Amino acid sequence: MTQRIPMTPAGLEKLREELRHIKEVQRPQNVADIETALGHGDLRENAEYHAAKERQAELAARMAYLESHISLAQVIDPEQTSSDKIAFGATVTLLDTDSEEEIVYKLVGEDESDVKEGKISISAPIARAMLGKEEGDDVSVNLPKGVHEYEIVKVEYKRID
Structure with missing residues (x-):
């Protein structure tokens, strides 16, 4: 069974936007870079060509990663969660017991x-x-x-951008 990947709605949208940007902007630019480099002749000593081909492989790997994570996404909307217990999507206010400083974390x-x-x-x-x-x-x-101590001051489930 394939493991689902928890993410917020905003997190899924961010991945989709990055994938769209690669497909519509970066990949076409990379193809143009390869074509330009091919026009410079001998490929054995053509650094531009080799750099563009390396970038092509990087873009393909990132696209595969994004497509995989998007397809395995388990979208959890914190605004639809109501619990007193801390779970995915919680916005938690902690009190650092040493410094008396409050810290807010969003679990994503x-x-x-x-x-x-x-x-x-x-x-x-x-x-x-x-x-x-x-x-x-x-x-x-x-x-x-070393070990650090915190007190949980507040647990909320609200929109995470």
Whole structure:
């Protein structure tokens, strides 16, 4: 049985948009680059041609990856989830018990994670430690710098862009 890949509606749309961009913009440009390089003669010493062919392989691999992930997508809309427990799609406010600083994380799929935006992969150590927990629970996370303690302040299910 094939493993489904959890993602938000916005995450699926992002993958579809990247695939469309590769097919409609990058791949045609790459074909033009190959044709231009072919016009430069001897292929054995034609660096432009070899670079364009390498790029062609990279684009093909990325397209295959995107098509696979899109076809295996299990879209989970956080706005349609109602639970007190932390699961995929939750927006979680944590209190760092050492620094007393609040941190907000959104639990998303692998392809959607972006730490700068507070989006962490559901398979990240801190996300795995939070799964199934509720507001008021404590979470211990093993990090490279040692064990870190957090208190779960708030659990919400809302739109993730």
